[in-house]
Amino acid sequence: MKQIESVKECGGYLNRYRHDSRACQCEMTFSVYLPPQAAAEKVPALYWLSGLTCTDDNARTKAGAQRFAAKQGIAVVFPDTSPRGEQVADQPDRYDLGQGAGFYVNATQQPWSSHYQMYDYVNSELPELIEQNLPLVAGVKSVSGHSMGGHGALICALKNPGAYRSVSAFAPICNPLASGWGQDCFGLYLGKDRSAWAAYDATSLIESGARVDDILIDQGDADEFLDDGQLLPDNLQAACDAQGQPCTIRMQPGYDHSYHFIASFIGDHIEYHARYLKS
């Protein structure tokens, strides 16, 4: 991995890296915020998975996480949302499919399967790479994300028991099997067999017995994608209630789907993860 940028923020460094990804078979870009504490000791990491259309840049610029990460002594890892490049399949006329819309799955269908292996990338390749090259405590990580990335955070934690200390999400796509975005993209990335989809659906995973210690979700009640039936937090809550999975979904009155919503509550989430990461 090659460092291509370093910007000081809140006493730490917001660095950007590029590397040739084995999982995605292309050059990938990601950012890591290293808090001031990382100059003297290894620190735990929070992985932040971004939503549709984002790169590694959106959250690092707009979420305001670095201030709280610096306070808590936690690194924040910002992966990209899909493989990239001219040789990578894309659907440029759609924001919800192709580049910028990897949905954190391992695609099995052509033309997507050659590069769209974001599940392996985020859960295996990227942590191995950065734990070897940066001052991070190996194996001590948590995961959060927004919208498509909230879905990503939930499935990463649910599918990898013990790998993540804690999981939270902002306005996640809780049940892609039942949402327009999910049905369409999962069909193209994973094929027609819906049982393959369920392996990447947080609500289905909980219904099938997957467990984590706890789940924290913030959801704005003025979120257009909530009204639109893309997010479906009620389905997740029902599955959690039925299965005895602890889950706190905070409906935040008046908030929308934007980074202004994330910035309003990111401090709570960083604090929440810090309790797990530092215990």
Add this chain to the structure above:
Amino acid sequence: MKQIESVKECGGYLNRYRHDSRACQCEMTFSVYLPPQAAAEKVPALYWLSGLTCTDDNARTKAGAQRFAAKQGIAVVFPDTSPRGEQVADQPDRYDLGQGAGFYVNATQQPWSSHYQMYDYVNSELPELIEQNLPLVAGVKSVSGHSMGGHGALICALKNPGAYRSVSAFAPICNPLASGWGQDCFGLYLGKDRSAWAAYDATSLIESGARVDDILIDQGDADEFLDDGQLLPDNLQAACDAQGQPCTIRMQPGYDHSYHFIASFIGDHIEYHARYLKS
């Protein structure tokens, strides 16, 4: 003025407005963050003047001011950086002249003088407009800004004794008469007579006896425009020292010119202004 957007953030509302500007003779867009306290009472306002290439959007998205403004009960006003529109003179091949680069002066030279009256816009027209239409305490305001907007903040405060309770800046252009950006733009906006330039130069204003209670400046020592001689904080400090003008310039080691630098110290500045605005 017409509200064109409203986004909830940190309990308050980040609103965007459009209006026909008398000063700039074009339609202008600006944003105002109203903290939660503004729902019940009038609040004082901090005007934030942005830098070259910015609109009202950059600081509201990247500076992280809203969290602190909400805590302190202060509105933040984000004006645009120049007049806009097809009928407005521009130099599209330059980022430092024309639209996005108004330098907060009243231009006297054609083709700029028809619309580039940002000094009157920011100091008179905009405050009158929003104090009439929003829950703001009339006449209780402070000013801050970044780079070209830091220059703007300094001259607004220095040229209007008593109008602003306090002034601060991030990496301001402290002495445009002696910097490349300033010499070039002031020549075009204000003509060849350098005495006209001095009326919009913070260092010259202080040398000529202008005074404010205090000045707070943060400046990154890894700022490329500092090395480039565009910002010249030493000139301002020397003028302040010679004239007995209180001025604290904090050289921040390792920080650059970006919004990541601003986000690192915006909390200090909001707190600084709150002390004046609420006393």
